[in-house]
Amino acid sequence: MDPNSESSVIETPLDAALSERYLVYALSTITARSLPDVRDGLKPVHRRLLWAMRLLRLDPAGAYKKSARVVGDVIGKYHPHGDQSVYDAMVRLAQDFALRYPLVDGQGNFGNIDGDNAAAYRYTEAKLTPVAMALMAGIDEGAVDFRPTYNGEEEEPEVFPGLFPNLLANGASGIAVGMATSIPPHNVGELIEAATHLIDNPKAEDSALMDFVSGPDFPTGGVLVDSRESIAHAYVTGRGSFRLRASVTVEKEKGGGWHLLVSEIPYGVQKGKLIEQIATLIADKKLPILSDVRDESAEDLRIVLEPRARTVDPDLLLESLFRLTDLEVRFPLNLNVLDENRTPLVMSLKEALSAWLKFQIEVLVRKSQVRIGKIDDRLELLDGFLVAYLNLDRVIEIIRTEDEPKAVLMEEFSLSDRQAEAILNMRLRSLRKLEEMEIGREREKLAKERDELEKLVAEPARQRRRIKKDLASIKDQFGDDRRTRIEEVPATREIDWSAMIEKEPITVILSQRGWIRAMRGHVALDDAETLKFREGDALDTIFHAQTTDKLALFAANGRVYTLGCDKLPGGRGFGEPVRLSIDLDPEVEIVSLMIARPExxxxxxxxxxxxxxxSSEATLAETRKGKQLVNLRTGxxxxxxxxxxxxxxxxxxxxxxxxxxxxxxxxxxxxxxxxxxxxxxxxxxxxxxxxxxxxxxxxxxxxxxxxxxxxxxxxxxxxxxxxxxxxxxxxxxxxxxxxxx
The missing domain is CATH 2.120.10.90 (DNA gyrase/topoisomerase IV, subunit A, C-terminal)
Structure with a gap:
């Protein structure tokens, strides 16, 4: 049909055409790009990268090859997308601060936690890690199906069969159309313990798994500060978030000083941007109690935060930094994955582990069935060889005298076509007596293996025991200590930013006429007689305080006012009328002034x-007008x-x-x-x-x-x-x- 002719034009409503085409695009994005598969935890680009590296024989024990070679094979054979996007995916698989268990062993500059980019793929080299090999283990044993590549010239696996819980161990993140996924990394030892418990107790409650999986385990460490109940709720629903903080300690210095040492930062936070963020706070004077930030990192991360003075409250500085910077972040949990039917589904922790275990049992059964088939083929040949040895002279005679020895062998000894062909292809050196004995032993060994495999295929209990044994081997090989600590802390407290001042001792003085001042240091209260006041005025109240304290002033009209010690006038002179700081009528008497101490x-x-x-909390007022505390009757x-x-x-x-x-x-x-x-x-x-x-x-x-x-x-x-x-x-x-x- 001529594309320029009018008959080639098909009229259709615009909304129908758009919706049809957009739906195809959306489904492609969801199922073939952005969401991981619950069975191996990989997106197509990651699966194709590892498969291409395997075909290039980039085994852990082998040599490295240029990343450009890998990227070229991936985009040329399996993944027709941009080379930079493929290389970026490969880089992430090699970063030990991005993946809990890296799948690519990179040589060269693959980026760093500072946020620096990796070198171009023509400079870097890579090969597979043992974890990647474990993830692909069994792929040559018929455990999974293969499908044609986009151009039909090659084949690629639909999923990897290996017994490594990659979905939860390394996590995943992605944005599709109308949905997204965000799965944090976990400790593989904890996952295997939970999976083993689930094998023994398929009906176990989600809460029971929390005895094994205590929470995410990020490669950069940090401290998870959520409650156990909050973490459990997120895993039960498949949605939630985790409060993750940097690991910060207070380091004492000689002379009584101190500083904060950051040794671990939250997952996904770039160290360079974090330091820039803190430096901006200092430059803009938004955090006056912080003086300096230094990066002393070498192989280990080390960020030093200097307070403005040694009298600064470390807890207040820490709380302020957690509030204002990425030293505390929230990592979302959205366990949205593709199930075995390639359908997107938000799963709980138990559902994800159960789906993965179900797939692993299917892989085990399928591998066993394929192995049984191979054993049957070999046993068929071995039976033919034994017939030949038992009738060796007649077989040699038939081969020497007959024009069509194959047909005669098949008819005389009731051999199959494969058996007869194998006998005809035997080498003369195989006719020795020792070879006959070897065949007998091999046949006995294969028959025993076949019997065990048949029992394995037929008995679910054996399958479960085998999976548990293999899981224990994976744990021994890749299990390690948890990096992210879990320490429940209270919710972030409210911070009065105006109170971020140096903590210094002062002596608060209030006169009978309502003049207030604050003298530096703690003046001896016995020396109050030496204080000077305006003519006709005298001392009413004197007490010791700190510049970080809040004062509660109680008036005779039932109202209470809050004063910051840092804003009190200095001790020189007579001070200032307290009524300049609060809206208190001149005729209203001041009943009491005291420090508003917690509890x-x-x-x-x-x-x-x-x-x-x-309580003290009930007396704190936010404005100059104060707050009504006592409802007074007339008079x-x-x-x-x-x-x-x-x-x-x-x-x-x-x-x-x-x-x-x-x-x-x-x-x-x-x-x-x-x-x-x-x-x-x-x-x-x-x-x-x-x-x-x-x-x-x-x-x-x-x-x-x-x-x-x-x-x-x-x-x-x-x-x-x-x-x-x-x-x-x-x-x-x-x-x-x-x-x-």
Whole structure:
């Protein structure tokens, strides 16, 4: 038909034509390019590379050959794609930081973990590794089918039959059309133990396999920080992700200094780009607590991270680096593979191992059947040879005298065509007596082997035992220690980036009029009298802190504010009004200022006798406006905020009417915000003070004057009652200020 004639034009709707053609392309991408086969874990390009190298006799014990020769054979005979894409695939098979068990032994520059590219294929050389040979073992024994290559001139295997769990051992990744795959590497010893357990217990639960496969095992090591439950869920569903961190240690230096040493980086992260990423953080001052990054790597990876000062919190620096850089990554799990029918399917760990074991049993049976056929052929010939030896004189006579000896031999001795042909082709040297004995021994040996193979084919139990034995041999040959450690850590904590400052001691000073300052170092609190204040002002609060601490300021209106110690004005002069840093009305009194320590418990009470327990976390505010902590009734205000000692089990409250009440701390609720419960009942006045203590230690208060002495009342039975009682007058000597201290 003339292609230029109108009759050669077929009209069809555009959407139908596009969908038909795109579907063909999509299926080709899914089944013949991007997804690995569950049976050998290889994509077509990798399978063709290894097959071409095998035909080139690039065995582990042999010599290397140029990579260009391999690439040429692959694209010329099996894989009609670009040479660079084929070479890139070959390079990856040779990289020990990309594959847990490399399949290609490369000589020359095959790239490095820094991210440098491999040399051109005209420079590098390669041959197969023992792992690759194990993956192809049995391919000459009729274990798998072959198919014609794209041009029909050659044949290639549809899949490799070897008993090496390559899919999970080396992993795979790929993007097809509408689907993708991402399988991390694993430890082959763990996989074989799980497979052996599955052979003995085909109905074993997925969770049982986690006793053997504890998680991915990446070639670059690192630390897997997910929980066991999270890892197990990913393997059961076939989808999930793993949190992988670099291996980082804190190295102490002489003089009290320290630095971070990175000895392993996450899988798939290029060292050069990682160092560039960290250096950019330093240059842009996005991580001010980090001073420098150095690459001291030689044969072993070694990255040194220097803190800004020795007072920097190592855990904070580490957490920040994990958050801001690729020192922590998430590696996805999407166990999407092609099953035995070339159908894409997301499998669980058990399903993938079961499919692989099923294929290996099929390979074992098929190899056995092929071997039985070969033995039968050999036994047929040996039987013919034995007939010839038993009738040697007659056979020689027939060969010498008959024009058609083959037909006569077949008729006289009931021989087959193959047997007669083999007898006629025998050499004279084979007619010796020793040869007859050798044939007898060979026949006996082959008959015994055939009997064992027939039992193997007929009995599934024997097949399972044989697979287990062969798996144990693979484990002995290729098993090694796990490289990736599994250490469950809490989820990444929230980081206040503004708090990334040098950790230095300071002394916080708050005056009665609300002026605040921070003096460097820990000033002796006994020297507070030497501090200077503005005229008419005096000291209210003084305590030691660190520049990394957060302060909680409690106001009489029930609000609480958060101040960063690093942002407090310096100790020179009188400081600054704290109201410049927070939105606090001038007429509102400051009740208390303290360090907001983690896990700290506080007593909060208002003048109307209401109170409750709260936590340090509940007092942290994000903005200048603070947050409402206490819901006050009209006319009431916050009177007391005190820290609860760790072993406190009792509280004491005293009113303006000088009546004191003691009751268990367990009667107080813990609230993040609220009004609280009634602590003490008053006819007139309100609450004066509130304190927590341990009952066995008794209740102490300071005596008057400058003596510094205290008095302790151990028998508090007269004042003990239920919460909300009126109480009774305090012990003799209780301070006139109605304060516990």
């Amino acid at each position: 700290m418990k506080l007593l909060v009470a208002s003048t109307d006798g209401k109170g409750f327990l709260t 009431a205000k916050v009177a007391v905020v005190r820290e609860v000692p760790k072993e406190a089990d009792t509280v004491a409250v005293v009113g303006e009417n000088r009546k004191m009440l003691v009751f268990p701390i367990a009667e107080l609720p813990e609230l993040a915000r609220g009004q609280g419960v009634t602590l003490q009942r008053y006819r007139d006045g309100g609450l004066s003070d509130f304190i927590a203590f341990r009952l066995t230690d008794g209740l102490s208060w300071a005596l008057g004057g400058d003596s510094g002495r205290t008095r302790t009342e151990t028998d508090l039975t007269p004042w003990r009652a239920a919460r909300g009682a009126a109480g009774r007058m305090p012990p003799i000597g209780f301070p006139r200020s109605n304060r516990f201290g």
